[in-house]
Amino acid sequence: MYENILHKPLVTRPDISLTASGILEELLEKDPKQRLGSNNDFEDIKHHPFFTCINWTELVEKKIPPPYDPHVDGPDDISNFDTEFTNAMVPDSVCISSDYSIVNASVEEADDAFVGFSYAPPSDDFFF
Structure with a gap:
């Protein structure tokens, strides 16, 4: 892509x-x-x-x-979207489920979602 x-x-x-x-x-x-x-x-x-x-x-x-002015019950209302899309699996995604636990569609552990990325946070010494 x-x-x-x-x-x-x-x-x-x-x-x-x-x-x-x-x-x-x-x-x-x-x-x-x-x-x-x-x-x-x-x-x-x-x-x-x-x-x-x-x-x-x-x-x-x-x-x-x-x-077109759709009826919407709030910011989380997805009733105007076709269930073809709302029920679809999301590949390569990390999201939060309704019980606020992490759901990871593509890797076993959330930390593994960013393997291959080069960013590392600065050490504490960086700020002194």
């Missing part, structure tokens, strides 16, 4: 609009200096043709109603 991200060209579906394809290509530009938003930050993105129909002032002032 990382090799594809770094080296292969973006392939978009043929049925999306040219402006949608254009913004995807510009946002995913491999050279960070050429990427959309690299010069004038969000202003570049706001002025892209893909967003010509958006009144940014009204959007910021929350005067534009959302196209």
Whole structure:
């Protein structure tokens, strides 16, 4: 996956609009200096043709109603997600279960989750 991200060209579906394809290509530009938003930050993105129909002032002032307003009971409510996704196993992941114990989907011990990473915390002597 990382090799594809770094080296292969973006392939978009043929049925999306040219402006949608254009913004995807510009946002995913491999050279960070050429990427959309690299010069004038969000202003570049706001002025892209893909967003010509958006009144940014009204959007910021929350005067534009959302196209869909789902019923949500709180920050942990996942009832609007298909169970195909919520019941799927998460590979290569460490997470917390409902009883707050560590559940590790890919390794036997949580410490083994980061084998191969080179970071080591500084020693206590570092701070003196």
